Amino acid sequence: MTALNSKPIAIDADVSGERWTLGDIDELAKIIAMVTIGQADHAATIVRKLKPQQPIISMQQLYAQARNQMNLAGKRPQARFHRDGFLFECISWIAAQQNASRRTYLKVPHIKATTQGMDGLMIELHSKKPLVVNSTIFEDKCTENPRNKFKSEVLKTFSEHHRHERSADLLSTAISLIKESGMNGSHATRAAERVLDVAYRTYRAALTVDSTFNTAAKRSSLFKDYTDLDRITQQQRVGATFVVKTPLRDWFDLLATRVVLALNQFETDYV
Secondary structure, rough: OOOEEEEEOOOOOOOOOEEEEEEEHHHHHHHHHHHHHOOOOHHHHHHHOOOOOOOOOHHHHHHHHHHHHHOOOOOHHHHHHHHHHHHHHHHHHHHHOOOOOEEEEEOOOOOOOOOOOOOEEEEEOOOOOOOOEEEEEEEOOOOOOOOHHHHHHHHHHHHHHHHOOHHHHHHHHHHHHHHHHHHOOHHHHHHHHHHHOOOEEEEEEEEEEEHHHHHHHHHHOOOHHHOOOOOOOOHHHEEEEEOOOOHHHHHHHHHHHHHHHHHHHHHHHHO
8 A cells, every 4th residue: 555645636727736645654654764764765766666665774873863853752842843844744755756757856855854945846857868847846834724824935935936036045956856867067057957947847835734625616715826926837836735634733643653663663673
C-alpha cells in the first residue's frame, strides 16, 4: 500500500487541483523517518521505485536527534507548529516524488523544523536536452485556518516570486538541483535561466483541510485570488489539499508518534 494517495480534482477555470489523502500511516512514517535522519535522497528512491524501506547509514546519534525533533516534551508551544510544518513539508515532498519522472529533481525538505526559506522547488528537465521544461515552487501550510494562510502568507510569497523579488534564492536553489543531473556549474547555471521565466513556472499551494472541503465550490473559495498571479494558465496555478479527518494537531501528534516508532525499529534493526 502506498504511503499517500494523490489524484487530480476539480477547482475552477483558474486553478487546477490535487487532493491528497492518507494511504498507510506506517509507510508514511517510515519515509519521513528516513528524511529526519538525513537520507532524503535514499527515501526518494524508495518512493519512486518502491524499494524496501531501510536506511543506508545508521548511527545512534542520528536517531537521537530525529526523535528529539518529534518530541515536544518541555518545549515551547511554538515547537508544535514547527514540527507539524516539517511533517507536512515531508508529505508535500512525497506527493511530488510519487509523480516524478527520471529527470525530475526536488529540493530536500528542511531537516530542522525551524529552518526558514523556500518550502520546496521541483525542477523538470527535458528528457534528453540540458533544458528546464518546468519549475514548480511549493508553499506548504499545516494550518487550521487554510483560507487565511493562503491569502496572507502563501499568495504573498508567490507574488514576490512572480515579481522576481526572490530571484537570487530561486536561481541558486535551481542550480543546485540541476547539478544533480550531472551538469557542471556553468552548464547548470545556463540551464537554470528558465526558472526566472514565468512561462516555464508552476506554483503549487498545499494546505491541510478537513473533510468539508469536498466540493469544487468550497475549494474554489479556498484558493480565491490565485489569479493575482497573472499571465499564466490554470495548469500553472495548483491548489493541493491534504484531507485530515480528525482534529489537525491530534493527527500530527499521531504521525509524529509513528515516526518515532519507525526510528526505533530502524535503530534496533540496523545499528
